[in-house]
Amino acid sequence: MRIKAKKMAFGGLLLALSVICMILGSVIETGTLFLLAAASFFVGIVFREFGRRTAAVFYVAGVLLGLILAPNKLYVATYGAMGFFILAEETAWDRLGGLNAGVRKKTALLWGIRYGIFNLLYLPAVLFFQKLLFAGTLSLWVELGVLAAGQAVLFLYVGAYGYVQRELWGKLRGHIFRT
Template sequence: MHVRARAIAFGGLAVALSIVFMILGSVIESNTLFLLAAASYFVGIVIREFGLKIGAAFYAANVILGLLIAPNKFYVISYAAMGLYIFLVEAAWQVMARGPRSAQRKSFFWVVKYLIFNAMFLPGLFFFQDFFFSGNLSLGILTGVAIGGQLGLWIYDQAYEYVQRHLWNKYRGRLLR
């Protein structure tokens, strides 16, 4: 199969699965975050397999199609934030890979990840409280939520790395022949 055709075929299947996960997140309320995270992991898979340009097109197609099809638009916005985080982290990794090798690269990459996450999370938390919560929260509760968000990022990122290293590497040979 031609390389472009393979990318388009795999991208189409991954878009379909991502949309199904977004819709299932609306139906199965107890697993919403898990399903949205699973949908967003496809952004990283497509980027690692086919590059940033195809990954950006894949991400945009998912967000647009999700807004058109998914019943709960808030979940599509949540997916968009998760997918954007993965897109920016993968782009940062590709930029760092071109630079000189350093023993501190892994710790620097974690700093970059937290900067990307906090640039997205903290403004939303502090300036759009009414969007996420039923009323204004005290500074202490907002601080607790901000700290909880850092822990949530660590869990999300560890799960993403597990999916990329173990699950995707196990199945990619079977799916991308």
Template sequence: MHVTAKKLVMSGMFLAVSMICMMLGSVIQTNTLFLLAAASYFVGIVLRECGGKLGVAFYVAAILLGWMLVPEKLYVGSYAAMGLYILLEDRLWDFLGKKETLSNRRTWFFFGKWLIFNLIYLSSLAGMHALIFDSETSWLFRIGVWAAGQVLFFLYDRAYGYVQEQVWGKIRGRILG
């Protein structure tokens, strides 16, 4: 099979698995966040294996297909935020990789990831303010929600790194042949 066709087929399979994870998140309520995170990890896999253009196309297709298929539209929005984080993190990795004169690239990479996450997270909180917070919600509670998001960022980022290095690294050869 031609290499381009193989990448397209692989992306289609991963899109199907992402949709299954998103739909299962609507069915199995206790594992929603885990399943949405698992679905978003495929954005990173397609980005790394197939390149930026196909990765962005995969991301957009997953959002559009999710909007049509998944009954809980809020889950599609959560998936979109998680996928956007992975998409921007990958672009940041490529950008910093080209900056050979920059010292402490790992520190800059972590700070950049943290900044990307907080821009997405805080804009999501601001956009859904009426759904999440009451008009009389104290600032202490809002700071607590922000702090909980920082813990989730750390866990999500570590889990994504583990999936890319360990899980995908081990099964990559079997899938790509």
């Protein structure tokens, strides 16, 4: 297996940044979700640059390094869920590229897949791990509110990820991979 040294070094730097974001999430409590989202966005960058297998290895390495280095393991689990979501979304988009359908149909299918993946991760966390996530047991209405808020947050997360890929990474990419 041949890997160019520049790409390997770049992947290592992204992995370091990902773990640093996880660790900083424990230090800067007000920016925890922002930093964990930023850490998970690196999984998508690696996916788009190097492919699915490399991104999967990157993701696993990020989770393992986070478990070793990050002081708050719940944040590593959150990064794990966010990174898995990005990995699954990018894989779905890759697979939908070969589908013989219009752009609207592909977009609708992708949103269905996004909500399906998200709810497979989010619903069990809220329903079965309430004592771990919240100070106590939630009432039915608060629980429903938390579930609905999660659906809205997914929309914001996907929008932020799209912005990072399109605007930020799209502009930085040319400067980094210049030969």
